[in-house]
Amino acid sequence: KLVSREFKEEDTVVRIGDHVELGGKAIPIIAGPCAVEGREVLDEIADALHGLGVPMLRGGAFKPRTSPYSFQGLGELALKYMSDVRERTGMPIVTEVMDPRDLLLVHKYADVLQIGTRNMQNFRLLTEVGQVDKPVILKRGMSATIKEFLMSAEYIVSHGNEKVILCERGIRTFESETRNTLDLSAVPLLKKLTHLPVIVDPSHALGRTDLIPAMSCAAVAAGADGLMLEVHVRPQEALSDGAQSLTPQAMADLLQKLEPVARAV
Numbered sequence: 001k002l003v004s005r006e007f008k009e010e011d012t013v014v015r016i017g018d019h020v021e022l023g024g025k026a027i028p029i030i031a032g033p034c035a036v037e038g039r040e041v042l043d044e045i046a047d048a049l050h051g052l053g054v055p056m057l058r059g060g061a062f063k064p065r066t067s068p069y070s071f072q073g074l075g076e077l078a079l080k081y082m083s084d085v086r087e088r089t090g091m092p093i094v095t096e097v098m099d100p101r102d103l104l105l106v107h108k109y110a111d112v113l114q115i116g117t118r119n120m121q122n123f124r125l126l127t128e129v130g131q132v133d134k135p136v137i138l139k140r141g142m143s144a145t146i147k148e149f150l151m152s153a154e155y156i157v158s159h160g161n162e163k164v165i166l167c168e169r170g171i172r173t174f175e176s177e178t179r180n181t182l183d184l185s186a187v188p189l190l191k192k193l194t195h196l197p198v199i200v201d202p203s204h205a206l207g208r209t210d211l212i213p214a215m216s217c218a219a220v221a222a223g224a225d226g227l228m229l230e231v232h233v234r235p236q237e238a239l240s241d242g243a244q245s246l247t248p249q250a251m252a253d254l255l256q257k258l259e260p261v262a263r264a265v
């Protein structure tokens, strides 16, 4: 398999923009709102994160919502707001592509394409993003085994795109105190089986903010190459995933907590 350590021994380092690397020495943070809700609120969030030195911005334009009546995202408008933030701050932007029909549009604006948990085995979508020249964050399916996860990455790489970043975002178990169960053993296991970078998204794994600092530190200690975190300036007003969204202040506190852990690994 192209993604296996046997095929390629050294770590793949995925470069994003001019300054960010995933899979190298640094452990970059990708943060931002679950969904882009409007220009002003996005700018507030992005400026706060930029001020904290967070190198990359995330934000959903096309949202895979469980209910068709929930906020579905602003589509192209959201992509425009995100790329304006990139122009202003230099932060590369990460956003989900849900459907092959949206790929051209998302590709025009985004620096990194995200494949969500619900699409990890959308093989047509994987094949399409395998044929573009942009990095892809592939999130683990909520009920996917490690083998299935790696085979989905293989779809992308085998179609020509080697810039794949794996993201552990929690799996479904019987436990209901947390939204999902963060499978941290996936991190050292994946690092052993594949040369691709592995990042962790504690926000979607936990579904609540109080456990995020501890599990972010644990993810870094386990060998994660980066973290993805949801941040909102007014989480209680967020149109999606407010309960798991950190405030900029909580993000600042988390960065302080992470520093000695990141230095130790």
Ligand code: PEP
Binding pocket: 034, 060, 064, 115, 116, 117, 118, 139, 169, 204
């Ligand atoms: C997201 O990152 O906004 C998202 C929807 O995540 P997941 O696909 O992991 O649920």
Ligand code: MN
Binding pocket: 034, 035, 204, 230, 240, 241
């Ligand atoms: Mn979300």
